[in-house]
Amino acid sequence: MLNLALGPTDTLTSLAGPTITKIEVLRTLDDLGVAKVVPQEGTIHLADLAAKIGVNESLLHRQLKVAYLMGMFQEPSPGEIAHTSFSAAIPDFSPYTQLRTTRLFYTGAWEVANSMRIWQDDPPKDHMQIPVEMADPQHRGMWKILEEDDPDERGHEKFAAGMKALVSAYVGTSFTPYVQGFDWASIGEGLVVDIGGGNGHIEANIFKDLPGVDFLIQDLAENEQATKELAQKQGAGDRISFQVHDFFKPQPTDLQPKAYILSRVLHDWQDADCVRIIQPLIPAMEKGAKLFFSERIPPDGPGEVPVHKELLLRHTDILMFTLYGAKERSRGDFEALFKLADPRLKVKKVQHPPSTIFSMLEVVLDQDQDV
Numbered sequence: 481m482l483n484l485a486l487g488p489t490d491t492l493t494s495l496a497g498p499t500i501t502k503i504e505v506l507r508t509l510d511d512l513g514v515a516k517v518v519p520q521e522g523t524i525h526l527a528d529l530a531a532k533i534g535v536n537e538s539l540l541h542r543q544l545k546v547a548y549l550m551g552m553f554q555e556p557s558p559g560e561i562a563h564t565s566f567s568a569a570i571p572d573f574s575p576y577t578q579l580r581t582t583r584l585f586y587t588g589a590w591e592v593a594n595s596m597r598i599w600q601d602d603p604p605k606d607h608m609q610i611p612v613e614m615a616d617p618q619h620r621g622m623w624k625i626l627e628e629d630d631p632d633e634r635g636h637e638k639f640a641a642g643m644k645a646l647v648s649a650y651v652g653t654s655f656t657p658y659v660q661g662f663d664w665a666s667i668g669e670g671l672v673v674d675i676g677g678g679n680g681h682i683e684a685n686i687f688k689d690l691p692g693v694d695f696l697i698q699d700l701a702e703n704e705q706a707t708k709e710l711a712q713k714q715g716a717g718d719r720i721s722f723q724v725h726d727f728f729k730p731q732p733t734d735l736q737p738k739a740y741i742l743s744r745v746l747h748d749w750q751d752a753d754c755v756r757i758i759q760p761l762i763p764a765m766e767k768g769a770k771l772f773f774s775e776r777i778p779p780d781g782p783g784e785v786p787v788h789k790e791l792l793l794r795h796t797d798i799l800m801f802t803l804y805g806a807k808e809r810s811r812g813d814f815e816a817l818f819k820l821a822d823p824r825l826k827v828k829k830v831q832h833p834p835s836t837i838f839s840m841l842e843v844v845l846d847q848d849q850d851v
């Protein structure tokens with residue numbers, strides 16, 4: 481509707497101009513911590529605000545004047561700055577805003593067209609065809625850059641915080657879809673392993689709802705301390721533990737988990753890598769373990785979900801290509817992928833909880849089927 485009202489040229493002018501500026505202004509004000517200094521109730525004078533964050537008053541005012549047009553902050557009387565409900569939400573979402581607008585993500589986006597020109601084979605012949613890797617002078621992968629380039633040496637910690645902010649934003653303060661979206665009743669008591677579980681923020685928020693279940697977070701060593709600290713802080717020190725584990729390697733045989741969780745892991749990887757992540761889980765599945773996935777699942781066909789929701793799903797599909805040469809997968813894509821990993825893998829249930837953009841997918845091994 482808006483495109484029709486504006487016409488093609490104004491739509492393009494808006495996209496290539498003000499739309500980009502809006503994102504830049506959000507990033508700038510977020511980076512400066514403006515939303516934390518503006519009081520939740522009442523106002524703060526512009527001069528005081530500028531002094532508190534240590535910037536020039538008139539430069540700040542120019543950024544704020546764009547922000548007002550987005551419904552972000554307001555100036556109820558000249559020089560007095562107050563929150564709107566939108567700007568009040570900025571601090572909680574800040575880790576994701578900062579992650580999504582980092583140099584790393586932007587430089588990758590610059591290379592998407594170049595990557596597409598040379599990406600003729602699927603899977604590609606070498607990693608150099610991935611946009612982020614093409615943009616990096618040393619052609620490092622996304623996780624390596626994250627680890628090595630963060631000025632505070634906290635790249636992984638910041639990434640995990642971004643993931644937490646994203647989940648919290650969609651489901652309010654609760655992680656309910658992780659509790660309601662999987663068949664925990666069939667698990668009863670025992671161990672559940674979260675593969676690529678980051679800093680364990682999901683378990684730290686659901687363990688109280690699942691009294692019989694202990695969780696083991698497996699991830700890269702960079703996430704160990706953060707997981708332990710978070711578990712302690714939430715009073716889950718005896719329920720949530722951490723194991724450094726590369727998910728391409730065989731699973732430790734002594735664990736015998738009731739289920740594995742893979743939340744937002746597969747969308748970072750191309751099909752062949754996903755197969756290498758799933759196959760080490762088959763021995764435990766032959767003993768009854770289930771797989772619980774949480775992923776964005778775009779529709780197989782048009783019109784299956786509302787346009788605004790499909791846009792949220794397709795936006796990360798492009799992002800996954802930019803960062804990893806990977807993708808978001810529809811239910812059909814997942815079924816084809818599981819078949820590739822082991823033909824006995826069956827999608828038992830897919831749930832699309834209304835309160836989140838993420839879907840919950842349960843997969844079991846059909847032991848009666850011959851491989």
Ligand SMILES: C[S@@+](CC[C@H](N)C(=O)[O-])C[C@H]1O[C@@H](n2cnc3c(N)ncnc32)[C@H](O)[C@@H]1O
Nearest residue numbers: 643676677678699700725726727728743744745
């Ligand atoms: C997109 S994050 C998802 C984090 C968490 N599961 C969530 O839903 O918020 C992907 C995770 O995979 C981890 N990861 C990347 N490569 C890995 C590897 N080879 N072995 C284990 N974990 C890895 C990252 O450190 C990161 O925590």
